[in-house]
Amino acid sequence: MSMPVHSAASCGRQGPFAAAFHRLFRPDPESLLGQLRSPLYLRWQAGLQLFSIIALVKFPMDKGFDRYWLAATLLSLVPYLLCYVRMYIRPVRQMSMHAAGLVLTALALAPFNQGAVIYLIAAGVTMALHPSWRAWIGTVIAASAAAAAAVVLAGAPESMLVAVPLASLLGGFSNLIYMRGVRRDAELRLSQEEVRRLATLAERERIGRDLHDLLGHTLSLVALKSELARKLALRDPGLAQREMEEVERVARHALAEVRAAVTGMRRGDLAAELLSARLMLEASGIVFACDGCDSLDLPHAIEAPLALVLREAVTNIHRHARATEARIDISNAQGELRMRISDNGCGGLAAHGNGVSGMRERVRALGGTLAIDSPPRKGTTITVAVPVAAPMPAAVGRDARPQPIGSAA
Incomplete structure (x- = not known):
């Protein structure tokens, strides 16, 4: 019993430091990471770009070691890291201010270290993530002007005049294209959620x-x-x-x-799920086609599990397939309902994943079978076959109205 108490005490002692660290680096809701729900690509890009700091040591070391440039470089890392990280985690409206901090840091370091060009390029490339392309172009112009000032005033190499604007434009353009896609997907996701909310x-x-x-x-x-x-x-x-x-x-x-x-x-479970599938896939840029989806008249005991199977399959296409086309074919003949869900994505769907296991259990409970054909890079096809009882006579169908007890008397 003493170990849990000791562990809790240790956690209590470390709590304030962990909380302060969390508050310092927690993305603001209005920041890039906050608005886009902290996408993995953006976090990896922010981390990998920090490796450019190596150039801060490589450039001056080519001319020999000097304690002055080393001290200046180490001091410059504090404002650089502070401004760079805050461009991602602070509100977007403050990005220009932090980019200006990177430019000023580069100007201060330029007389001691030619690697200051890295700070200018980082400012120009990262500002391409800003919603306004004018803010990015303005930062590129400011970084290029700072490079020119470093060449004239600090004797920096003239190659900076070409390296800074060229790297900022090329690297920034790729960021600009990426962010347009990410923001478009976020807007589509919000519109899809709004459609679902209004439908509900x-x-x-x-x-x-x-x-x-x-x-x-x-x-x-x-x-x-x-x-x-x-x-x-x-x-x-x-x-x-x-x-x-x-x-x-x-x-x-x-x-x-x-x-x-x-x-x-x-009775509308499967029809509603088909409509939701169309909304989700088309919002993701996937061409959706459906055959045999208009005339569905199934018992609820069969329709509800099939709707859940369809939902899981469509969710897999949306999240993992990287497909451009998807198709659903439904047929009901000779007492058997067949539902075929296919896409032209990357394939390689695991036959024993949690989602697939859930679909297989639901189909097995209906006395049916589920087959998966998912060769790598050749798309995925899921075929569900379920026995369906013969339709009830019209006299007791869904159009027949119940009679009150005693009405015949």
């Missing part, structure tokens, strides 16, 4: 209206007849009993109508 809200309102139309009159009738039966209970017990029997018949009829309405609501 509309469905809730529709259900509310249906329930009001379905139960409003019935419950009012139940309330009136119950009140009448209460008043007749002492004066005419027989009439009161007949009123309560009528209340019972109305209540049972309302219960049957509610069950029929709920069953009708559930």
Whole structure:
């Protein structure tokens, strides 16, 4: 029992330092990492670009060791790292200020170390991540002017006049293209979430209206007849009993109508999932096609699990397949429903992953089979085959209205 107590105490002693470190490097919600939900590519780029610091040592070492340039370089690393990291984790509106800090640091270091060109290039390349391309071009111009000042005033090599603008433009252009794609995907994701939210809200309102139309009159009738039966209970017990029997018949009829309405609501599971799949894939730039998806009339016991299987398969295409086309084919013949989900992505889908195992269990519970064909770099095809019972006669189908108990009397 003493070890957990000791560990908790140790964590308590380290807590304030860890909390301060977390606060110092936690991305602001309005920063690049915060707005884009901290994409992995952007974090790797920020980390790898720090290796350019090696040039700060290589350039002056070619001319020999000197304690003056070493001291100046070590001192410059503090404002450089501070400004560079804050370009990613502080609000985007402050990026220009931090880029200016990098340019000033480079000007201060230029008389001691020619590697100061790295700071200028870092400012120009990183500012390409800014939402405004004008801010990036302005930074490139400022960095080029600083390079010219270093050449004239500090005797820096004239190659800086070409290296700074060229590297800033080439490296920054790739960042600009990448960020346009990332922001477009973020906007599509937000619009898709908004579409889903509005669809959910509309469905809730529709259900509310249906329930009001379905139960409003019935419950009012139940309330009136119950009140009448209460008043007749002492004066005419027989009439009161007949009123309560009528209340019972109305209540049972309302219960049957509610069950029929709920069953009708559930029938749209697979159709709704197909619509959601179209929204998700097309928002991701994947061409979507569907055959046999318009005439679906399945029992809920089969439709709901198949909707979950479809959702998992489409999610895999969206997240992992890197596909440009996806297709769903559904057929129902000879008592068997077949659903084929295919894409032209990278393939190599693991046959025993958690998602695939869940799909296989759902299909197996329906007495069906699930086959996966996913050769590397040749796309993935998932085929589901499920036995379907023969459709019910029209007399007891979904169009038949339930009859209240006692109506035949």
